[in-house]
Amino acid sequence: MTPNPAYVQALRESVRSAPYPNLIGMTIASLEFDRCRIDLELGEKHLQPFGIVHGGVLATLIDTATFWAGFMRLPEDAGLVNVDLKLNYLKAVVGGRLRVEGECLRAGRQISYTTASVYDAAGELVAHGTSTLMALPGKGLKLGVPKFL
Template identity: 45%
Template sequence: MRRLNPEHVARVVALVNQGPYIQLLNMRVVELGWGSSLVTADLERKHHNPFGGVHGGTCTSLIDTAAFWSAYCQMAEDQGFITVDVNVNTLAAVKEGRLAARGRCLKMGRTLCLTEALVTDPEGRLVAHGTSKMVAVPELMNISQAVKAMGGQPLPPKFLD
């Protein structure tokens, strides 16, 4: 396992949390590690479906986000990846509070990656489970290119070794 640069990880977390979609859903990337992530969302009325429960798309977005970022630290420096699919199983209804999605990278290959995420409610009850596959695409904008396009300062190296 390669040694992650904590400064790189902190900068990436700060950048991700400034993303418009992340902010729209009140999501927040809390942790990034080797093969793991933690993403939370503070629920509001805007997350509800017409029947008063949280819309399934909220958990799907949490799963997609946690799954992707669980793989990020294992990806090669400046590798572009894109989600191929997301499969979600909704296991319980939820109406309020903070949801937490814990992502885990199950398999990192040269071009394909398999991840999963578990979403829990404030009481720790499992409310959704999902899996996601990602593919490496050389032509895809990587994180360093995205930072440059936004006019930001270059990121420090991802790895210390």
């Protein structure tokens, strides 16, 4: 099966305009089978009191990238939920742009295993995480266009 570009675009717009992603300011830059990229331009709202990016921002980015990396292989009528999320903070970040690369290492009918890495503007790894995801039959997105061509 081939992902429908119109579906991918509708999904990206749906995520961009959803309340929490909009609040954080993250966007799905690319989405395909087993991979995705999330981008975030950092601002003052992302900082904790010591002037560095809050760990919750990095956790959100890893959570989001692992989720979408596992999503495209699902049947059109299925949704997805995290079973666990594990991450490591590797370097403090104070500003700039973050790029998050998500990859599905194993896509299963019910359980998938994904990973994500967060890079700063200089391309340095600042955080890394993994997630186990569970498919939810009957909980697919209704975007008005077919998921696959």
